[in-house]
Amino acid sequence: MxxxxxxxxxxxxxxxxxxxxxxxxxxxxxxxxxxxxxxxxxxxxxxxxxxxxxxxxxxxxxxxxxxxxxxxxxxxxxxxxxxxxxxxxxxxxxxxxxxxxxxxxxxxxxxxxxxxxxxxxxxxxxxxxxxxxxxxxxxxxxxxxxxxxxxxxxxxxxxxxxxxxxxxxxxxxxxxxxxxxxxVTPMPAKKVLVLGADGQLGKALRAQYDGDTSVEFAGRTEFDLTRADSFTGRNWKNYSAIINAAAYTAVDTAETAEGRAASWSLNVAAVAHLARTAVEHNLTLVHVSSDYVFDGSRESHSEEEPFTPLGVYGQTKAAGDAVASVVPRHYIVRTSWVIGEGNNFVRTMANLARRGVKPSVVNDQTGRLSFTEDIAAFIRHLLATEAPYGTYNFTNDGQVKSWAEIAADVFEQSGASRSDVTGVTTADYFRDKKAAPRPLSSALDLSKARATGFDPADADERLAAYLKSGVETA
Missing domain, CATH: 2.60.120.10 (Jelly Rolls)
Known part of the structure; x- marks a missing residue:
């Protein structure tokens, strides 16, 4: 022939x-x-x-x-x-x-x-x-x-x-x-490793991948991101992706000497270890980012906007994003105002409403809530559809609101009165308090996320379902 x-x-x-x-x-x-x-x-x-x-x-x-x-x-x-x-x-x-x-x-x-x-x-x-x-x-x-x-x-x-x-x-x-x-025993699929699996987003990822034996979950006790030896005791050839749901998120404490060190350790140095591991073993790295990488001076933030962080937490998240972006196969999921299982703003407001407390809440910071069940579903969607690598904004959809407006929604749906919530400016709320600077606008442009074929759920609908689940008595 x-x-x-x-x-x-x-x-x-x-x-x-x-x-x-x-x-x-x-x-x-x-x-x-x-x-x-x-x-x-x-x-x-x-x-x-x-x-x-x-x-x-x-x-x-x-x-x-x-x-x-x-x-x-x-x-x-x-x-x-x-x-x-x-x-x-x-x-x-x-x-x-x-x-x-x-x-x-x-x-x-x-x-x-x-x-x-x-x-x-x-x-x-x-x-x-x-x-x-x-x-x-x-x-x-x-x-x-x-x-x-x-x-x-x-x-x-x-x-x-x-x-x-x-x-x-x-x-x-x-x-x-x-x-x-x-x-024949079929060859199992490569694994996806979820780090930070005991946090709000980690718990939502556990629920999202429930029953999927190809996904492995590790909290800090199983995988301490701040320890170099955590990265050496695992056969990375058996993995296809790492989802990093761990982060230092104590925004105000990050402004202290101890908090600054801890924030840089988990949000930057640990991400550098993850990035090196992903590059060496050709893994996909999914990294969760924050609206705090921006100063909030724009009405809506796109993925292409340059970093302009105001405080230490935002600076470390921006640095972590820069590190993660060098991985050829990366997804950076930038979100804001995260609500899930654990301590969060909605849970706090629901408990105040139940106790009859009438809080003052800032009314000049605006954005949308991001429910962890939807962030987890979007992450799964990116990996499953092999969407183009890069950075994606993701929050829930709907009207951009202030924290005070969302608090009033929570009070009303919890059986209290909207008028129990008093709006106050950020400057007045934090007057004479040690606090990190915060972006006034946290609204993220969701067009790139939608272009992948994922339709973010409405934030108001998710809030109503969250409150009906009994969170106010948790």
Missing amino acids: SLEFSKKLAAHETPIPGVVLYDLPVHGDNRGWFKENWQRAKMVTLGLPDFRPVQNNISYNEKAGTTRGIHAEPWDKFISVATGRIFGAWVDLREGPSFGTVFTAELDASQAIFIPRGVGNAFQTLEDNTAYTYLVNDHWSADAQGQYTFLNLADETAAIDWPIPLDRAELSDKDKAHPRMAD
Whole structure:
């Protein structure tokens, strides 16, 4: 069979999710041929995942009929033929609805195929002196073989139609002993690690991912972000993403010497450790930001607005955002006025209403509430849809209100009177008090979040449901 020259570089989807067959341009003349077997820029532009290969392996096979597999490995592979021709067979051995899906194709030197982690790989040589070459994005080790998943080449469920029958092919004893499909343990998906899992947002993420065994949760006792050794005791190869829901949020205490150190430690130094880990292991980093990175001088803040933090807390959140943004695969979710399970403004106002207290509340700081159930759902949406990486503003939708207006809403829905809440300026409220400066406008532009296909729930509707849940007596 002669090699086809001068094909255009092209990608072809297959029935197995993530498995893509590529045509490679081969240039030849009377002397032989040349091809770009792997060209990162062109192939990433074509849609190949930027899987960052670290090792190149070659399998040389002297005789036609040599058959190897079916091996599902814990890394991604980019496979091609250096010389000769093969019949390739791939079986999805990953957990999920596509488990057991089969794809076969004949490959020569003008083709290549990308095989994601967990998809079983096998080939049979169709010519003597065939060399099968592959790039992988992890270093092979003897220990790694314990993470392989295998399927028997003769499995009746996969029903692969080998060009050379297996009883006439060259197989290893190990490959002959691999299990049938019914006895295969599917390869589990890579994990998502949620840090800060005991905070308001962390608890909402627990609820959002309830029952999903691919998501792992760690509070401070399980993963202390301020300790360097927290990052060294984990096999990051088994993870795909980190969601950082931990932060130092004591805005006023951050202005003290002790608070300043703690805020920089958790909001910046720890994020630097996370960013380094994400870069080294090609992970997606989801980092939660704050409206405090802005001074509040604009009516509405877009993702492109330059940082203008007023106090230490805002400065550390801005610095953390800058660090997280260097991770190639990052989502920075910028939010404000967070309400969830735990101490928060709505809970405080509901309890004051119940006790008959008539508070003074600032009326010149405006924004929208962000309920943690919706922040968690948006984070899940970004990861599940593989939305474009970058920074996204996210709050609940609806009318921009002041803290005093929201407090009045809480009082009214708690059975008290709106008039029990007295509006006061920020300057008067904090007069003679040690307090951090606050942005007067915290309203965030939500158009970029909506463009991902996520429709933020109305803040007033969420507030009513939150209060009806019995939070006022908590």
